[in-house]
Amino acid sequence: MTRKFDDKVVILVPTGSLGAGAREEELEYGIAQGAQVIATDAGSTDSGAAYLALGMSKNNRGSVKRDLTLMMKAASKANIPIVVGTSGQAGGDLNLDWTRDIAVEVANELGLRPKIALLYSELSKETVKRKNAEGRIRPLAPMGALDEATIDSCDHIVAAMGPEPYIAALEAGADIVLGGRTTDTAVICCYALMKGAPKGPSWHAGKIGECGGQSTLKKVDASGLLLRIDAEGFEVEPLNQINTATPESVSGHMLYENSDPFRLYEPGGVLEVSKSHYEQVNPRVVRVTGSEWEEQPYTMKIEGAASGQFQTVMLIGIRDPIVLNDLDTFNTKMTKTLYDRVNSVIGEAAGNFHISLRLYGWNGVSGEKVPDGTPPPREIAVLFVATADTQDMANQIAKACNPKFFHMYMPNHDEMPSYGFAFTPADIPRGPLYEFKLNHVVECDDPMELVRTVWLDLGLEEAA
């Protein structure tokens, strides 16, 4: 279709992530400005693989319910749709079902009967193996080619959707679309693309809007953003009336959590912003023109999460100057003492274990050597982390280490020291490690190939 787009699409992004805290007055303002859709992302990989591996949300249920309640009230009143991407933090089937149940609960409480589309993009291991065998999975740096053992090691695997499944659901009459794993950008820009808005500005607006008000100058605490997309470009306006968007705040957001500031790889193409122009059109609004979209063969990024070895932690605080005056000796001696203790008390049965000490207040975050001559700190916390093949063995290692961790002598100690435990029992089973195992893309025949759409029409359920 080459018909010129002569309309304007207005997208309301109420918050950077569902559950972070949408605001009623911001939703009211955006709707008064003519918003045609409420769009938000609900997750990312940033907080680690645990949420995908466990199918668990990072946000608490109450926070997500609160935001969904505000959004569903506002959308219902204005008769506009809601789209949510990467439901439940990781966008796996369990994460999406968790979000679905909250949405249904909110609808019942508000007396609403929305038609809800659920977009699932979790992949079975069989599907991933088949695609891999067909040579249609490619690694992204720093990963290599995918093998079956890696696929089998994953607890859950998802593919990041583009806008097409959302568009199909909206065109089929969805009032609410809850998506599994989706690129942050796609969920924000899907409505504009459905309306035929130009791709460059639509995708760029999606990127700028994906973290809500983060691309604006926050003079006061606020959440959301309004995006207006037209034939030539798009405008960015914070929903809070005191805050402002500036060319620096908007263009700077292309840098955020993005390894390349000019090119963003998305399903079916690349957003290219090296020729984009950012202009202040009034004290609160920035206009962006010149953004381009390059079509490419359709691929989806896949993510897989797996659990690994288990950890047990202990924490002590130290104010004793004898220790603080020679922390490098303390660290070296304590590490050796604890390894010796495990080897003598548990021996071979400890298996492939590891102990690390993190000296917070000294070099706990970096782990780097502290320059000679650095003055001693007033106090430190020492985090003990034991890693082993089972939770029980990690616990046993911590318990075996406890007396030494508590009382280890330094050369200048005349009496037995006792360091400051923070808890009883001292050892805290922390659970497994969770890691992402995949950083690959899968080639698709069609944007819907790996997506399952399930309808939940609450109006029909009532009629039945």
Next chain:
Amino acid sequence: MTTVKDVCRGVRSKNAGPFWVTFDLFFKDREKFDRYAHHPALGPATFERLFGTDPALVKSFPVESLNMVKISCVRPTPSGSREERDLHSGQMFVSLLDVALD
């Protein structure tokens, strides 16, 4: 001796997916951008020395309009591994502040 913190008004780091970290260095002005954005001390060897990253995968993107350079590299270990100390890589920028430029 001039260091990164002397010529930048802001330096930040953040994960870019589970396997990459990206550093944003905002120079104080255009003159400092012109002088230091392509400086060898901000090249792959420095990132290899500081973070043990593969120098072949260090990518540098000067952004003239913002007087900044973005430098991305592979995380030494993927997020959440056994010895994780900074899941979001938000504290790694501190290692860059004292890098000597000239």
